[in-house]
Amino acid sequence: MTTLTRKDVEHVFESLRKGLVPERGIDAFGVGCEKPRGELHRQLDLAGNGEGTIKFLRGGYGCGKTFMARLALLDAQARGFATSFVVVSDNDLRFHRFDDIYRKVLAELSTTACPRGALGDILDRWIGRIEAALIAVGEDEQAADFDDRVRQRLDEDLSSLTGGQAPQDFIRVVQRVFDLKQAGDSSSAGALLSWLCGSGNVASSIKQTAGVKGDIGSRDALDYLRGVLEIVKAAGYAGLVIVIDEAETILRMRADSRHKSLNGIRQIADAAGSYPGLVWLFTGTPEFFDSRHGVAGLTPLHERIRFLQQGRFASLRQAQLALAPFDAERLRAVALRLREIYPAQDRARLETCISTTFVDRLVTEVTRGFKGDVGVVPRQFLRELVNQLDLVEEHADYDPMTEYGFRPDQLSAEEQHLLAGVSSSDVDAEDEALIPQEDVW
Structure with a gap:
């Protein structure tokens, strides 16, 4: 059993008193989930070896989907991954807008060293690794031009790491953040980092210093995520694990938003393999996956992640990982x-x-x-x-x-x-038609 600190123990019981899944310490009482946990470890191994993967946790209410997702993130951080835990909401998270998803992913970005909003720390660690590599080959860190050499190496690494697939604005902002930090202007650097994390509240004068306009849009957000992923790995992390919890919330959205959200998941699933080191982990109910107003209504997505079962047996390695109810x-x-x-x-x-x-x-x-x-x-x-x-x-x-x-x-x-004995979703019968396929990002 994992050794818990007093703080961890207090967190566990305070969360349970409120009916919530604790964010840490849960491996101390995680029983009966060894097989699905082992499959998620296999996904981490794939990502650690350079694969991009996506997995869907399937289970009814009370099966422990959120618990298993939280446990997967703890296991991921123990294996050197950065993580992010995002809950689908129809209040402050419009899943059909990927700039919303990107902003949430970056807000919840976490490592063992920084529990939330970790991009700044990750960027500092990457720059620190560049400095250490230069010193290791004989560069003098006290030399007047040492920062220039770091900047040159940073530019070269950004270009090679992203392979030209990250937006130029992404690269310019990262470069400018470095320059501002070296100049001692931490306030402006922090504002640009906020912009890079998807904030829409950064002054235009700050953005102009990096040569960017406007905010990160829905159609560009996946490309920005690619840049973040490469910096995460360059900073020494094994990769990135993103949990999208309570995907069944999409069923309660208006038909147009629901259709676009499901198409967004399809695009993520289609692109997952082209993001080496990134694991997407969605949780959802059988109704979300099997109903015509959910995944089953979008044929391309349903065919890709269809749940297969032979009698009472189902493979753990298929796209949907079924969680058994508590007994x-x-x-x-x-x-x-x-x-x-x-x-x-x-x-x-x-x-x-x-x-x-x-x-x-x-x-x-x-x-x-x-x-x-x-x-x-x-x-x-x-x-x-x-x-x-x-x-x-x-x-x-x-x-x-x-x-x-x-x-x-x-x-x-x-x-x-x-x-x-009734369904928790409230979907009109007229919305039962198959969902049209469209690219929303």
Whole structure:
């Protein structure tokens, strides 16, 4: 089991109390997911060897798609990748606009050294590697022209790394950021970095210093991502892993936005192999993949990533990686792992009160409360478990075996829909026609 810091443990339990998937520490209680985790490791190996790949995590509500995606990012960073975790939203993320996706990817860009907005740190690391390489071949870092030599090497590397496929504005901005930093103008350098990350709020006077106009557009954003990817690798990282979580949110968009969003995914899938070292990881429900208002309605995308199953068997290596619902045994194992890492002052009492007998009872009562649908249970179950751990820790006379009784409350919209036996998407029947293929970027 992974050794957790006290800060990690606190983060895990605070997240679970709120019904959220923790961003770190989850490998300490990730049980029953060894096979899909192994397949995602295979994708990382492919990317580390210079391949560009795309994978789709498929599972119903409560199957742990977000958990597995978060775990994949932790594994990726442990293997030297930079990562980004983006949640599809119909509020602040229009998936049919790739400049929105690019901006989110860069905002959430993360490494082990920088948890968010890591492009500036990555760029500094790349420049540091250039300086170290020059010093290694005898250049004097104290020489008056050392910065000029670094600048020349930076220009040469930018040209060779991007192979002419990154926009010229991208190259000019990176060069200008270096010049501004060397001149001590960190404010202007930071503003240009914000522009490079997709911000639309950079003053035109700052952009003019780098010879650029306007903002990064939807049709250019994938090319800018290519440039970022090459800098990530030049900085010493194995590659980049991008998670697009909750793709089923697209089903709730207006028909025109939904069609364009699905066409955008098709274009990403078609182009994935031409981005060496980049892994795209999408999560979605079976309804998203199989319904005619989802992936199945866009024939070119559906044919490429169709889910194949022979009886009860499905290959892990196909485009869609199916996640199995939780069962009672897996819930029990997760509960015992969490009990093990819970920061108790009196561990003997905690393990006596939250015994395996009580854990079994908790599994039974929560599952029964959701009409036996274990797939709906995990979020509620974990909140119930953590609440019982907290009560035992806080109250010396609390006995869960005599006090506890489960009532399914504080349900999310998805949980309410599932218990009622209805679909969570709200798509008009007239939108069931096949989705026209178009290039939106």
